[in-house]
Amino acid sequence: MSFLSINLSFAQTEKDSYEIYSSTINRLVENWFDPPIEAIIVVERYSEKFKQDFSDIMDLTIEKIPKSTLSWYVRDSLLQQRFLNDQNIKKVLRDLFANFNNHPKIKSELLNVNGVEIHTLNSKKYHSYLNRGQKWRKNGWKRLENKYNSKFAIQFSKISYQGNYASFYYEYLCGDLCAAGAIALMENAEGEWKVLKEFNLWES
Template identity: 35%
Template sequence: MLKKVLFIIFLTAQSTFPQVEKVDYELYSLIITEQLELGIKSSIDSVLLIEQFENRFDNLYEVFDAKSDSISNSDINFISINTGNDTIFIKRLINESKFRKSVYGLTSDFGLSPKINSNLLSTDKLNIQSITAKKYYSFFGRKFKRKNPWKRIIKKYGTRKVIEFSKVKYNGDLASVYFGIHCGGLCGNGRIVIFEKVNGVWGILTSINQWES
């Protein structure tokens, strides 16, 4: 009987994993088209993908303090500024305790991210090449002091658009991804995107700015 139960669990795990992975790439694609606006124009966009995200911020992605039963005014101001004053999202954070706790859990840790297959994101209008994090950061040298890193990146890969995605985190009908785009010494942005599934369809609920240069 025990062997039968274990076999059923094994089969369930095997059948559900591909579906979860499929949703992961669906959410990555939403970021590419709706947040980065790549692969949607008549011309072909060329992008370099860091194939496995490395958390270089010591897990400091929390957007508010969840220790209290309510959200503070300072946290509300921070979220308002960094979501472009997304009042609907902010009202839900204020009024819905369960929603607030879910969002906190979805924005608190993006370590141990998987490798991403660029072939599953490329389209007719989007050419994606992969690069390891080690190789990408080697262009900048120790302490980011190497000269002309972006000239060398452009010469080798033909693009100055470098993107990275964290793992996808799920909590019921909510999910989140951290993404960053690097495009020059003073060009780049990092955001946490919150997704919500409504009537079986995933869509972007909001995005929260983390850094900008």
């Protein structure tokens, strides 16, 4: 019985993860500021080419959150109270930061995206277009764009779960000077995962 429960739990988590990944892609594509995106590149497994700095966001996970940090990162007063009082919100973020490794391989066939073609690349091949060692490769994005007819590439970290909450990191690239990275905090409300808060870490 316990073996069956473990398997059911794992299957549910995988289902949730792909619902979250898919909804994130759909939201970004639907709200894109350029002409409609027809194809995207999904990096199969997130690779931390440059170490992410989560130190500022980590202050939101401590017992006594500094007022300055809370007011800066969480403007909504009701959501501020949830950060102060709901330990599951703190834990889902804390667990993501503490164990930021072992990211899953994304299976494109399990993504449910609306009206866009998906190309998958492994991390090594993806970065070979963009970087030469630690340096940005000149015209690297243009080569990638021309090869796959895509103006948008995205990669996801693993997802941390706690209660009705989930958190993960994602970053996207849309040009030589067009990119961003963010932490997403999601909440499962009535069986549907919705964005509770996003923390933009960097952009160009």
